[in-house]
Amino acid sequence: MLLSSSSKLEAVIVVALVIHMMIGALSRSSDHLALLEIKSKITHDPHGALASWNDSLPFCQWRGVTCGRRNRRVTILNLQDMGLVGSLSPYLGNMSFLGNITLNNNLLHGRIPPEIGRLYRLQVLSLINNLFTGEIPVNMSSWPKLSYLNLEFNKLSGKIPNTFSSKLMINFLSFAKNDLTGGIPPSIGNLTSLETLFLSFCRLGGSIPGSLNQLKNLREIGLGENDLVGAFPSFLFNLLMLQLLNLPENQLQGSLPSNFCLSQPHLTKIELGMNHFNGFLPPSISNCSELEILDVSTNDLKGEIAIDFGRLQHLSLLYLVANYFESKDLDAMKIFHSLSNYSNLKNIDLSSNLLRGVLPNSLGNFSSKLAYLGMHSNYISGSIPSSIGNLLGLTSVSIGQNNFTCIIPDSIGKLQNLQQLYLDTNHLSGVIPTSPLLGVYLGNLSLLSSLSIVLDLSQNNLSGVLPQEIGNLKLLESLDFSMNRFTSELPSSLSRCISLQKLNLSGNFFYGSMPESYSSLKGLKYVDLSRNNFSGHIPTYLQQIPLIHLNLSYNNFEGDVPVKGVFANTSAISVVGNPRLCGGIPELHLPKCTSKTSDSKRRTRKLSIRVVVAISLSSTIADFGLAKILSLEEGSINANMSSSSVIRGTIGYAPPVSTSGDIYSYGILLLKMLTGKKPIDPMFEGGPGLHSYARSALADGFVLHIVDPMLLNEDVNEQILISLVNIGVQCSCESLQDRMDIGTVVHELFATTDSLAHAVADEVDGILFALFEE
Numbered sequence: 213m214l215l216s217s218s219s220k221l222e223a224v225i226v227v228a229l230v231i232h233m234m235i236g237a238l239s240r241s242s243d244h245l246a247l248l249e250i251k252s253k254i255t256h257d258p259h260g261a262l263a264s265w266n267d268s269l270p271f272c273q274w275r276g277v278t279c280g281r282r283n284r285r286v287t288i289l290n291l292q293d294m295g296l297v298g299s300l301s302p303y304l305g306n307m308s309f310l311g312n313i314t315l316n317n318n319l320l321h322g323r324i325p326p327e328i329g330r331l332y333r334l335q336v337l338s339l340i341n342n343l344f345t346g347e348i349p350v351n352m353s354s355w356p357k358l359s360y361l362n363l364e365f366n367k368l369s370g371k372i373p374n375t376f377s378s379k380l381m382i383n384f385l386s387f388a389k390n391d392l393t394g395g396i397p398p399s400i401g402n403l404t405s406l407e408t409l410f411l412s413f414c415r416l417g418g419s420i421p422g423s424l425n426q427l428k429n430l431r432e433i434g435l436g437e438n439d440l441v442g443a444f445p446s447f448l449f450n451l452l453m454l455q456l457l458n459l460p461e462n463q464l465q466g467s468l469p470s471n472f473c474l475s476q477p478h479l480t481k482i483e484l485g486m487n488h489f490n491g492f493l494p495p496s497i498s499n500c501s502e503l504e505i506l507d508v509s510t511n512d513l514k515g516e517i518a519i520d521f522g523r524l525q526h527l528s529l530l531y532l533v534a535n536y537f538e539s540k541d542l543d544a545m546k547i548f549h550s551l552s553n554y555s556n557l558k559n560i561d562l563s564s565n566l567l568r569g570v571l572p573n574s575l576g577n578f579s580s581k582l583a584y585l586g587m588h589s590n591y592i593s594g595s596i597p598s599s600i601g602n603l604l605g606l607t608s609v610s611i612g613q614n615n616f617t618c619i620i621p622d623s624i625g626k627l628q629n630l631q632q633l634y635l636d637t638n639h640l641s642g643v644i645p646t647s648p649l650l651g652v653y654l655g656n657l658s659l660l661s662s663l664s665i666v667l668d669l670s671q672n673n674l675s676g677v678l679p680q681e682i683g684n685l686k687l688l689e690s691l692d693f694s695m696n697r698f699t700s701e702l703p704s705s706l707s708r709c710i711s712l713q714k715l716n717l718s719g720n721f722f723y724g725s726m727p728e729s730y731s732s733l734k735g736l737k738y739v740d741l742s743r744n745n746f747s748g749h750i751p752t753y754l755q756q757i758p759l760i761h762l763n764l765s766y767n768n769f770e771g772d773v774p775v776k777g778v779f780a781n782t783s784a785i786s787v788v789g790n791p792r793l794c795g796g797i798p799e800l801h802l803p804k805c806t807s808k809t810s811d812s813k814r815r816t817r818k819l820s821i822r823v824v825v826a827i828s829l830s831s832t833i834a835d836f837g838l839a840k841i842l843s844l845e846e847g848s849i850n851a852n853m854s855s856s857s858v859i860r861g862t863i864g865y866a867p868p869v870s871t872s873g874d875i876y877s878y879g880i881l882l883l884k885m886l887t888g889k890k891p892i893d894p895m896f897e898g899g900p901g902l903h904s905y906a907r908s909a910l911a912d913g914f915v916l917h918i919v920d921p922m923l924l925n926e927d928v929n930e931q932i933l934i935s936l937v938n939i940g941v942q943c944s945c946e947s948l949q950d951r952m953d954i955g956t957v958v959h960e961l962f963a964t965t966d967s968l969a970h971a972v973a974d975e976v977d978g979i980l981f982a983l984f985e986e
């Protein structure tokens with residue numbers, strides 16, 4: 213049968229269409245297959261991200277897959293932030309319509325498959341933050357349409373291929389944070405469309421190729437941490453669009469060009485820290501009117517800081533740390549006058565330079581946004597301006613190691629956002645009373661809810677006491693009052709600073725013992741109490757704290773040196789200059805302890821919590837010979853002890869309470885013995901008194917924090933101590949009718965351990981309360 217010509221044409225068209233459809237279907241099925249292959253290489257899919265990749269849905273509707281509207285071919289594969297583990301299938305290279313592959317933030321490993329080079333329609337390839345290894349895969353010229361290539365945060369190695377051709381249209385290129393070597397390939401200069409180039413953190417080595425001067429559209433260049441050598445790349449000043457210049461942590465040297473900023477009106481970030489640049493900071497930087505960040509820290513720059521900060525209204529971060537910047541006269545801090553008018557400055561650090569002069573009071577009209585003020589290690593003198601209290605945004609003040617004199621302005625107490633205060637190594641002096649100065653501002657600091665606090669007042673000439681308010685600084689991590697003239701006992705309240713890691717009180721006149729309550733400071737790592745007047749025993753709880761360093765040298769500590777924990781490591785501890793210490797591990801070469809308990813087979817010396825109650829049964833815890841002595845110890849009662857054995861071992865004793873009416877005295881006595889404090893202890897001056905002190909400790913559940921550390925040791929029944937404090941409190945009530953009568957006291961005393969009380973309670977006339985050493 214003959215077909216008409218028109219029918220022939222129709223048939224040809226039909227056949228062509230069929231072929232076209234078949235090819236389309238085949239191609240589509242190759243996309244389908246490729247996706248299934250990609251899924252099959254994923255070994256772990258923690259969020260079930262690929263669960264939808266099954267036959268119940270057409271693949272164009274699978275999660276992360278986008279298809280072209282007409283041909284139903286995959287154009288976008290976006291599987292970012294899915295935590296996928298596995299490798300990347302080479303079948304990816306079959307999805308020939310792919311324009312965008314975004315697989316950021318997964319755990320994909322292995323090579324980037326070279327088959328990806330077949331994807332000539334690719335515009336975006338983004339594999340940020342995976343575990344890809346091997347070399348950067350392909351000849352980039354196979355991607356004529358590529359505009360965005362980001363492989364940062366992987367483990368790629370080898371050289372960056374030197375095959376960038378001028379035909380490429382890439383405008384974003386990042387290989388930052390990989391393990392690449394072999395320098396920056398000069399052919400990158402061919403990428404004239406490039407706006408962003410990040411090759412930081414690669415240790416590439418070599419110098420910055422001059423060809424980069426062709427990158428006329430470059431806005432951001434990041435080449436930090438690459439061990440680059442050579443002079444400052446002056447040709448960068450041909451790059452008129454430059455906004456970010458980031459070259460920190462290289463070995464670049466020579467002076468900074470004097471025309472800095474003259475042809476880069478849009479420079480907002482200059483980051484040149486940690487190189488070897490020398491010479492002066494170019495005054496022309498004043499012309500970068502859009503500058504936000506100027507960081508030239510840790511270089512060899514010198515001379516006066518001659519920038520007109522008044523013109524840099526957007527400056528928020530100024531880091532000139534660790535150079536040789538100097539100022540010649542006392543007025544040199546006048547640069548602060550021009551800074552004062554700022555509204556955007558958040559961080560200023562001029563530390564470790566050769567700056568002299570006096571801080572002007574105009575410091576106080578710095579930006580209220582100022583969070584960090586760093587000027588440590590200079591020669592700045594005069595007083596700290598009280599206007600510093602106006603800078604309410606401050607979180608960190610580091611002005612130690614200068615030549616500041618006079619007192620610490622109490623306006624510092626207004627800085628309620630302060631987390632770190634370093635005033636160490638100056639000539640600050642003056643008494644710091646509990647209040648209204650240090651106490652108040654410590655109290656005020658405690659209002660903050662911030663992460664960490666450093667309080668460093670070391671190496672000044674400050675005196676006074678370490679106030680109880682210190683306990684309000686719940687987040688305190690480091691307290692350094694070393695090398696001053698503080699004279700006080702350690703406040704028990706410090707035990708509430710449970711974040712404390714470092715405590716340095718070395719070189720003061722602190723005295724007394726280390727409170728037992730400090731056993732709560734489990735985070736302590738560095739404790740230096742050397743060169744003070746501490747006494748008493750070294751607390752055994754220190755063995756349980758994972759200390760790295762403990763210096764107790766040059767005090768009056770006495771008795772056994774513990775042997776466990778930090779005490780087992782001679783390089784971690786120092787106890788020299790305490791003539792009354794004994795024992796410890798042999799390497800310390802201390803004398804053997806002479807008491808019977810020094811024998812290593814026996815238990816270490818301890819203070820027994822034996823409570824001896826001598827009960828006088830005849831009105832005539834006055835003749836002792838007649839007193840019936842009972843002892844309570846860990847639940848046992850021994851009614852037949854001789855009085856002489858009690859008196860011999862007594863370390864704290866009190867005359868018997870002579871009449872039943874004097875139960876108040878008995879209560880106070882009991883509390884005194886339990887807390888180791890006298891009712892007239894300075895800590896109670898104008899305060900609540902021993903009774904209220906103990907009562908509130910009971911109410912707050914902090915009894916063990918107020919108990920004399922000597923009474924607390926490993927074998928103590930804490931419940932007995934709490935009961936005894938309770939009895940002391942009940943006996944010492946102000947109002948007569950609230951006080952216990954003596955019969956009840958005896959009953960309670962025995963009830964804390966055992967019975968027997970009934971037998972004697974009614975006959976009691978007086979009580980002797982004694983604690984003694986075993």
Ligand SMILES: *[C@@H]1O[C@H](CO)[C@@H](O)[C@H](O)[C@H]1NC(C)=O
Pocket residue numbers: 263264265266267268269
């Ligand atoms: C297949 O994908 C659909 C759509 O997401 C889903 O509802 C279904 O549970 C999946 N089936 C399997 C067996 O995972």
Ligand SMILES: *[C@@H]1O[C@H](CO)[C@@H](O)[C@H](O)[C@H]1NC(C)=O
Pocket residue numbers: 242245246302303305306327
């Ligand atoms: C797709 O790619 C794989 C591996 O790269 C290859 O083995 C396969 O033949 C290709 N073609 C199709 C249609 O899947």
Ligand SMILES: *[C@@H]1O[C@H](CO)[C@@H](O)[C@H](O)[C@H]1NC(C)=O
Pocket residue numbers: 376377378379398399400401402423
């Ligand atoms: C690319 O740059 C390199 C080195 O800068 C040069 O030798 C080469 O001719 C350039 N190639 C193309 C295709 O532009």
Ligand SMILES: *[C@@H]1O[C@H](CO)[C@@H](O)[C@H](O)[C@H]1NC(C)=O
Pocket residue numbers: 474495496497498499
């Ligand atoms: C700022 O630039 C102008 C020219 O635009 C120049 O005359 C002036 O000296 C520059 N300022 C500084 C401090 O270099």
Ligand SMILES: *[C@@H]1O[C@H](CO)[C@@H](O)[C@H](O)[C@H]1NC(C)=O
Pocket residue numbers: 522549550551553
């Ligand atoms: C601060 O600003 C005021 C008012 O804008 C101006 O008069 C003064 O000169 C400025 N001071 C400095 C040091 O730039």
Ligand SMILES: *[C@@H]1O[C@H](CO)[C@@H](O)[C@H](O)[C@H]1NC(C)=O
Pocket residue numbers: 552553573574575576577599
């Ligand atoms: C800056 O502070 C000084 C001294 O406190 C004050 O006299 C001056 O008026 C302040 N200047 C501005 C611009 O606030």
Ligand SMILES: *[C@@H]1O[C@H](CO)[C@@H](O)[C@H](O)[C@H]1NC(C)=O
Pocket residue numbers: 591593615617639
């Ligand atoms: C530090 O101040 C003291 C007096 O307060 C002075 O004698 C000394 O010269 C100053 N040192 C420096 C380096 O400014």
Ligand SMILES: *[C@@H]1O[C@H](CO)[C@@H](O)[C@H](O)[C@H]1NC(C)=O
Pocket residue numbers: 622623624625626627652653656
């Ligand atoms: C401490 O804070 C209180 C309440 O915010 C404030 O009134 C007081 O002035 C501050 N003390 C000091 C010394 O700044």
Ligand SMILES: *[C@@H]1O[C@H](CO)[C@@H](O)[C@H](O)[C@H]1NC(C)=O
Pocket residue numbers: 639641642643673675697
């Ligand atoms: C240290 O302070 C005391 C008073 O507390 C004072 O007598 C002494 O002169 C001060 N020493 C120095 C070096 O400032």
Ligand SMILES: *[C@@H]1O[C@H](CO)[C@@H](O)[C@H](O)[C@H]1NC(C)=O
Pocket residue numbers: 670671694695716717718719738739740761
């Ligand atoms: C404590 O401070 C002194 C003097 O400031 C210092 O020499 C010592 O190293 C410090 N100790 C610790 C443990 O930091």
Ligand SMILES: *[C@@H]1O[C@H](CO)[C@@H](O)[C@H](O)[C@H]1NC(C)=O
Pocket residue numbers: 721723745747768
């Ligand atoms: C040290 O404490 C003892 C008592 O424990 C006291 O006699 C002595 O005066 C104190 N020394 C100093 C320098 O404070």
Ligand SMILES: *[C@@H]1O[C@H](CO)[C@@H](O)[C@H](O)[C@H]1NC(C)=O
Pocket residue numbers: 718742743763764765766783784785786
């Ligand atoms: C302990 O402190 C003393 C006196 O402050 C010091 O001489 C000694 O070096 C310190 N020991 C250690 C191990 O740091």
